[in-house]
Amino acid sequence: MIVAKKDTDFAHGKRLETWTIEGKGPHGLLVSRDLSVVHITGSAGPGPTLLFTGTVHGDEYEGPSALIHLIRSLDARDLAGHVIILSVANPPALEARRRRSPFDDMDLNRAFPGDAHGTLSEAIAAWMVAELLPLADIVIDIHAAGDDAFLAPGPLGHPLTDPVQREKTLGLMRAFATPCALIADEAQAESRWDYQVEQSGKIFLTAEMGSAATLTPQSYAMPQRSIHNCLVQLEMLDAPAHAYQPWQDWSQPKLLIAQQDSFLTVPYSGFFIPHASAGQSVVQGDLLGTLQDVSQPTKEPEPLLSDRDGVIYAIPTGGVVDMRQYWLVIAQQVPWAVQSYDVLEKA
Numbered sequence: 001m002i003v004a005k006k007d008t009d010f011a012h013g014k015r016l017e018t019w020t021i022e023g024k025g026p027h028g029l030l031v032s033r034d035l036s037v038v039h040i041t042g043s044a045g046p047g048p049t050l051l052f053t054g055t056v057h058g059d060e061y062e063g064p065s066a067l068i069h070l071i072r073s074l075d076a077r078d079l080a081g082h083v084i085i086l087s088v089a090n091p092p093a094l095e096a097r098r099r100r101s102p103f104d105d106m107d108l109n110r111a112f113p114g115d116a117h118g119t120l121s122e123a124i125a126a127w128m129v130a131e132l133l134p135l136a137d138i139v140i141d142i143h144a145a146g147d148d149a150f151l152a153p154g155p156l157g158h159p160l161t162d163p164v165q166r167e168k169t170l171g172l173m174r175a176f177a178t179p180c181a182l183i184a185d186e187a188q189a190e191s192r193w194d195y196q197v198e199q200s201g202k203i204f205l206t207a208e209m210g211s212a213a214t215l216t217p218q219s220y221a222m223p224q225r226s227i228h229n230c231l232v233q234l235e236m237l238d239a240p241a242h243a244y245q246p247w248q249d250w251s252q253p254k255l256l257i258a259q260q261d262s263f264l265t266v267p268y269s270g271f272f273i274p275h276a277s278a279g280q281s282v283v284q285g286d287l288l289g290t291l292q293d294v295s296q297p298t299k300e301p302e303p304l305l306s307d308r309d310g311v312i313y314a315i316p317t318g319g320v321v322d323m324r325q326y327w328l329v330i331a332q333q334v335p336w337a338v339q340s341y342d343v344l345e346k347a
């Protein structure tokens with residue numbers, strides 16, 4: 001639950017809200033954290049309200065670093081509309097550098113719609129739904145693969161039936177100018193922040209902007225460019241957009257789709273040794289990696305073969321793979337057109 005709120009104006013058109021949220025931690029004891037929300041009110045004209053969220057997972061650093069850059073660099077005099085920035089949605093998970101909160105072992109992006117009187121993750125989720133979501137027209141939630149995987153960076157949207165929502169979402173995906181954009185039919189949809197936003201009819205994108213819990217000059221700069229391009233696409237900034245920068249051997253961004261069965265699973269947790277990389281094209285039968293069952297040291301490592309032709313959107317980093325957070329996704333490339341959504345619906 002919300003136990004305190006402070007407001008500070010810190011620059012022209014910029015306000016910092018500090019919300020203290022309390023929830024249950026280990027052994028039912030109450031724990032709390034301060035969450036910082038920055039409001040930037042544009043003076044260049046009317047426009048939509050765009051909410052950015054970052055660090056829903058604590059081992060993903062691209063979102064908060066790009067959003068902290070945005071807080072400093074965006075001049076309210078250049079902005080039409082309103083930008084709201086929650087750069088760190090999950091402070092305890094970031095402190096622990098883990099996907100899940102150490103207080104309740106919950107994945108914040110499976111804790112929605114939350115519970116104001118529940119664990120700290122549930123209380124944060126409930127606060128986001130009650131206090132931030134009603135203010136926004138568009139929500140962009142910046143993630144990365146965290147410790148778990150390498151991936152082809154870019155925005156991730158979901159199958160949509162409303163034609164206006166589709167068109168606007170695909171336009172924003174294209175504006176990212178990242179190596180790929182993925183339309184994915186993901187499981188456990190109802191407990192996600194994504195679902196809370198989409199079911200309210202608002203425009204929503206996740207962005208998976210980096211790999212392996214490692215900031216590089218490229219993964220630090222790429223989300224900054226994409227955020228700028230989104231503001232240009234939404235006519236909130238009157239500025240030229242950044243061009244696509246080629247990645248691996250991809251001279252153009254690719255639109256990819258993934259069905260629920262494109263998210264491959266493993267039969268047990270163990271040591272994974274990748275033999276393929278994100279962005280690579282594969283055919284059925286290609287070796288993706290090997291899996292060693294640590295509990296059975298006499299057993300040979302098991303080869304994991306691709307069960308389909310496609311493009312590797314994500315592949316686990318070498319090391320321990322956790323069955324719960326297994327990131328091996330073989331996606332299909334489709335044309336950059338709104339009709340590409342139909343491929344998922346017919347599947």
Ligand SMILES: [Zn+2]
Pocket residue numbers: 056057060143144146
């Ligand atoms: Zn994430």
